[in-house]
Amino acid sequence: MTGAPPAVLVHRDAEVLAAAAAARLVTALADAQAARGSASLVLTGGRNGIAVLAALAAAPARHAVHWGRVDLWWGDERFLPEGDPDRNATQAREALLDGLPLDPARVRPMPASDGPHGADVAAAAKAYAAELAAAPGAFDVLLLGLGPDTHVASLFPGLPGVREEERWVVPVTGSPKPPPTRISLTLPAIRSAREVWLLAAGPDKAEAAATALSGADPATAPAAGARGTERTLWLVDETAASALPRA
Numbered sequence: 001m002t003g004a005p006p007a008v009l010v011h012r013d014a015e016v017l018a019a020a021a022a023a024r025l026v027t028a029l030a031d032a033q034a035a036r037g038s039a040s041l042v043l044t045g046g047r048n049g050i051a052v053l054a055a056l057a058a059a060p061a062r063h064a065v066h067w068g069r070v071d072l073w074w075g076d077e078r079f080l081p082e083g084d085p086d087r088n089a090t091q092a093r094e095a096l097l098d099g100l101p102l103d104p105a106r107v108r109p110m111p112a113s114d115g116p117h118g119a120d121v122a123a124a125a126k127a128y129a130a131e132l133a134a135a136p137g138a139f140d141v142l143l144l145g146l147g148p149d150t151h152v153a154s155l156f157p158g159l160p161g162v163r164e165e166e167r168w169v170v171p172v173t174g175s176p177k178p179p180p181t182r183i184s185l186t187l188p189a190i191r192s193a194r195e196v197w198l199l200a201a202g203p204d205k206a207e208a209a210a211t212a213l214s215g216a217d218p219a220t221a222p223a224a225g226a227r228g229t230e231r232t233l234w235l236v237d238e239t240a241a242s243a244l245p246r247a
């Protein structure tokens, strides 16, 4: 498989994991800005992804990042009306984004179900792909949560999105995790990122982490296919690491 082989970092618990990932994010974004002038970050939904944003909101070191020169994208979105509390973008805004001096033109949430494409999730996914295609440069850091069934973003085992080889963004229907209709980046898009960080905390993630890290087929274990070109980092807590072979 192409991409950087995964490195696993185990933290004491979910709280330490979120704080450590937030600190790591400050460094990664500041480094990217020092090297290239701007930084590009892909956000994810779920408890762990949002906990990292909340930890960042509480970290004084966040001021080391020039937030006006950060491009924000989303790895997946629940296809719901704008402002819905279950939208990943709504949760990210509340946890962190509303308190940062971001450039609104650089914040690109995935379309909502009452947006310009209405309820047409395929058109919404296509529009997001076009937006991505028009943006220069690779993602610096792409965050993912890990589902207990090894899903990442909205790529679920057995659904067609995980097998997509051409498109970077797909509509998802029939998601086993509610809501059923979603938009997701695909594995080719995820694999274009310099760094991919997978976040997992809790005993319900132990088996999924062990499966994905044992070289499983991404079609049945999507997380196994999530790798960055330069770095793949699994940031897990002790309970999520409990089924991994000891290093």
Ligand SMILES: O=C(O)[C@H](O)[C@@H](O)[C@H](O)[C@H](O)COP(=O)(O)O
Pocket: 044, 045, 046, 047, 048, 049, 076, 077, 078, 088, 144, 145, 146, 147, 148, 151, 152, 153, 154, 177
């Ligand atoms: O929109 C979503 O639901 C996600 O992006 C999804 O992929 C999530 O990241 C995982 O299900 C992990 O979620 P938890 O961190 O809550 O376990």
